[in-house]
Amino acid sequence: MSAKVNDDLLTERRKCEFNVEELTNYLDGGAQATQNRRKLEDKVLSTKGLFDEVPEEYLSHKEKYENAVRKAVVYYKAMKEAEDPNQTEQERANATYRSLLHAAVFKDNSPFSLHLAMFIPAILGQADEEQKKYWMKRASKMEIIGTYAQTELGHGTFIRGLETTATYDPKTEEFVLHSPTLTAYKWWPGSLAHTANYCVVMAHLYINGKSCGIQPFIVQFRDEETHQPLPGIKLGEIGAKLGFNTVNNGFLGFDQHRIPRNRMLMKNAQVLKDGTFKRSPNSKLTYGTMVYVRVVIVNGMANQLARAVTIAVRYSAVRRQSELKPDAGEPQILDYVTQQHKLFIGIASSHAFTLTAKWLTRMYQKVTADLEKGNLDELPELHAIACCLKAVTTTDTSVLVERSRTSCGGHGYMLSSNLPQIYGLVTAACTYEGENTVLMLQTARSLVKALEQAQSGKRLSPTMSYLSEKVSSRLKWDNSIDGIVKGFRRVAYGKVESAMRSMRKYVRSGLGPEDAWNMSSVQLVAASEYTSISEADIRQLQDTYEDLLGKIRPNAVGLVDAFDFRDQILNSTLGAYDGRVYERLMEEALKSPLNAEPVNQSFHKYLKPFMQGKL
Numbered sequence: 001m002s003a004k005v006n007d008d009l010l011t012e013r014r015k016c017e018f019n020v021e022e023l024t025n026y027l028d029g030g031a032q033a034t035q036n037r038r039k040l041e042d043k044v045l046s047t048k049g050l051f052d053e054v055p056e057e058y059l060s061h062k063e064k065y066e067n068a069v070r071k072a073v074v075y076y077k078a079m080k081e082a083e084d085p086n087q088t089e090q091e092r093a094n095a096t097y098r099s100l101l102h103a104a105v106f107k108d109n110s111p112f113s114l115h116l117a118m119f120i121p122a123i124l125g126q127a128d129e130e131q132k133k134y135w136m137k138r139a140s141k142m143e144i145i146g147t148y149a150q151t152e153l154g155h156g157t158f159i160r161g162l163e164t165t166a167t168y169d170p171k172t173e174e175f176v177l178h179s180p181t182l183t184a185y186k187w188w189p190g191s192l193a194h195t196a197n198y199c200v201v202m203a204h205l206y207i208n209g210k211s212c213g214i215q216p217f218i219v220q221f222r223d224e225e226t227h228q229p230l231p232g233i234k235l236g237e238i239g240a241k242l243g244f245n246t247v248n249n250g251f252l253g254f255d256q257h258r259i260p261r262n263r264m265l266m267k268n269a270q271v272l273k274d275g276t277f278k279r280s281p282n283s284k285l286t287y288g289t290m291v292y293v294r295v296v297i298v299n300g301m302a303n304q305l306a307r308a309v310t311i312a313v314r315y316s317a318v319r320r321q322s323e324l325k326p327d328a329g330e331p332q333i334l335d336y337v338t339q340q341h342k343l344f345i346g347i348a349s350s351h352a353f354t355l356t357a358k359w360l361t362r363m364y365q366k367v368t369a370d371l372e373k374g375n376l377d378e379l380p381e382l383h384a385i386a387c388c389l390k391a392v393t394t395t396d397t398s399v400l401v402e403r404s405r406t407s408c409g410g411h412g413y414m415l416s417s418n419l420p421q422i423y424g425l426v427t428a429a430c431t432y433e434g435e436n437t438v439l440m441l442q443t444a445r446s447l448v449k450a451l452e453q454a455q456s457g458k459r460l461s462p463t464m465s466y467l468s469e470k471v472s473s474r475l476k477w478d479n480s481i482d483g484i485v486k487g488f489r490r491v492a493y494g495k496v497e498s499a500m501r502s503m504r505k506y507v508r509s510g511l512g513p514e515d516a517w518n519m520s521s522v523q524l525v526a527a528s529e530y531t532s533i534s535e536a537d538i539r540q541l542q543d544t545y546e547d548l549l550g551k552i553r554p555n556a557v558g559l560v561d562a563f564d565f566r567d568q569i570l571n572s573t574l575g576a577y578d579g580r581v582y583e584r585l586m587e588e589a590l591k592s593p594l595n596a597e598p599v600n601q602s603f604h605k606y607l608k609p610f611m612q613g614k615l
């Protein structure tokens with residue numbers, strides 16, 4: 001018999017003024033896509049061995065990892081078996097695009113995540129046709145497990161500063177991989193420590209003593225039978241982190257480790273047998289995997305934010321606290337306008353990020369198709385936009401997930417709420433795949449160039465066109481959408497122009513262009529933030545805003561129900577569909593090993609002798 005649903009949630013669902021299923025279908029891309037997603041989730045989540053008897057927060061660091069590997073194997077097989085052979089690739093992609101299925105199994109991400117999220121995309125984007133055929137067959141069947149090893153102990157942002165060398169030996173037609181210093185050790189790659197046995201290594205290629213830039217190499221570092229590290233390879237785990245503690249991030253050092261010539265991924269640049277180097281049409285094509293993952297991250301943020309606000313809004317409909325009016329009883333905390341202010345922006349932002357992710361994915365697919373035909377014209381714009389949207393969506397999601405947590409009071413601080421873990425996952429994305437400040441400065445680099453082109457009368461790309469509109473500075477704000485967008489354009493234009501003026505002032509004062517850039521970089525980052533709509537400006541339409549909060553209030557639970565996250569994916573005592581918050585908090589608390597006995601052994605060992613002055 002299913003548990004009784006909380007009365008307040010029942011009332012909320014009766015008050016909802018729109019068809020929740022219709023919104024779910026819209027978010028999935030149609031009723032069939034919703035059906036496909038639900039069918040996939042039903043199949044996979046009915047698999048035995050996917051869930052933890054003991055909550056993983058009570059396991060040791062080592063036990064957490066071993067348990068995650070156990071589940072990863074079960075989960076991956078279940079996903080493969082659940083694939084509907086009659087579905088097209090696109091239908092399969094749609095079914096997983098919005099699904100956070102893996103989150104039902106891994107609260108802190110999977111030890112296989114880098115294999116799927118970067119190792120395979122790196123092969124697809126950097127290998128030539130022959131290499132792709134061979135390695136994709138092995139990687140897609142999980143005969144090998146890979147990761148993406150670019151970051152080093154000493155360098156993450158500055159790729160051109162990476163110290164790992166790959167020196168070509170024409171006599172043996174091999175590359176010699178070497179970590180000349182401790183700071184050259186690869187440091188951070190997920191799965192690297194104990195899970196993967198191959199990786200795509202980004203290393204500085206040298207031929208006859210000449211630098212040929214950073215190139216990608218596919219490198220085996222563990223024996224496929226014994227899993228022992230190969231000769232010349234030093235491996236280990238980098239230690240406990242804020243989150244990602246089951247991703248097995250590791251370090252790897254090379255000591256004159258030799259690999260055959262065909263292990264350099266040669267789609268863009270090639271090394272012939274005699275050591276002739278054939279340059280890539282654009283050295284930045286080597287950075288292509290990162291552009292792809294930045295695009296994926298935007299969609300990931302939309303889904304994770306939706307999960308966090310679902311938990312917080314449902315909890316806010318169940319939790320009653322304080323007194324809004326004398327003798328009127330304790331109201332739902334969702335009736336406090338401050339609570340609505342904290343949470344409803346999260347619902348809206350998740351939808352905005354979903355639409356943005358769809359738009360960016362289409363742009364990525366078009367530019368990638370152009371690249372295949374040798375047309376690189378739109379690569380710089382894709383890079384600038386992907387940098388900006390990855391940085392803005394991860395920053396905003398981190399802020400809004402943390403706000404969802406704190407809006408749930410003490411219970412939001414419980415690991416059983418799952419909000420701290422969701423925060424740990426999303427805040428990592430502010431750093432990985434390009435630290436956000438660095439990426440915003442990449443976008444600023446494009447904005448400054450675009451404004452200079454606009455000022456010399458050149459046509460701009462669609463996403464930069466606002467820099468060529470001579471928007472009057474006397475523009476009057478109005479509350480229409482068109483008025484708001486015009487206002488944003490005016491502010492965005494002004495921010496770029498001000499940063500440019502600042503740089504020119506520094507150059508006139510005698511600074512070189514690099515120092516002028518650095519001195520203006522705070523303004524440059526701010527200018528990039530306005531390339532995509534940010535929340536700060538909406539505050540200036542405060543009266544419209546508070547009116548909107550009131551309109552959303554009766555539909556808030558319906559709006560989060562429409563995200564259609566099943567309880568196993570929310571994995572939260574506060575966010576379950578039935579709203580039985582207090583019973584779930586107690587059920588989870590009783591799973592703590594400390595509750596197995598009324599008196600812990602520390603009393604007899606330490607407390608009692610201490611309190612009796614015998615210690």
Ligand SMILES: CC/C=C\C/C=C\C/C=C\C/C=C\CCC(=O)SCCNC(=O)CCNC(=O)[C@H](O)C(C)(C)COP(=O)(O)OP(=O)(O)OC[C@H]1O[C@@H](n2cnc3c(N)ncnc32)[C@H](O)[C@@H]1OP(=O)(O)O
Pocket residue numbers: 113114117118148150151156157158159160190284285287288290291293296297299300301304379380383425426429431432433434435438442445
């Ligand atoms: C909750 C989770 C939800 C979703 C998660 C989903 C997926 C996550 C899966 C995995 C995530 C886990 C782990 C993450 C893995 C990693 O972190 S991999 C390592 C990532 N590292 C980086 O991103 C490094 C960032 N640094 C850089 O990209 C570069 O160093 C730089 C761009 C900052 C600077 O490079 P430089 O060579 O110095 O270039 P520059 O001088 O600044 O610019 C030269 C010109 O090149 C252009 N350019 C730079 N990068 C690119 C690019 N990628 N593509 C195209 N063009 C590029 C630049 O615009 C300049 O052009 P100009 O015309 O202006 O000269």
Ligand SMILES: Cc1cc2nc3c(=O)[nH]c(=O)nc-3n(C[C@H](O)[C@H](O)[C@H](O)COP(=O)(O)OP(=O)(O)OC[C@H]3O[C@@H](n4cnc5c(N)ncnc54)[C@H](O)[C@@H]3O)c2cc1C
Pocket residue numbers: 114147148149150151154155156157158187188189190244249428431432433434435436437438441
């Ligand atoms: C959870 C997690 C998983 C990861 N997984 C992987 C992985 O699988 N594979 C992999 O290769 N890497 C991985 N990374 C590494 C990640 O890509 C790097 O941490 C990231 O690129 C930032 O580099 P860094 O850590 O060296 O920081 P740094 O580059 O040293 O940055 C530190 C600070 O310096 C500032 N700074 C640096 N350069 C500039 C500049 N030009 N202008 C202004 N400010 C600047 C930054 O803004 C930042 O505030 C992972 C990281 C995390 C946190």
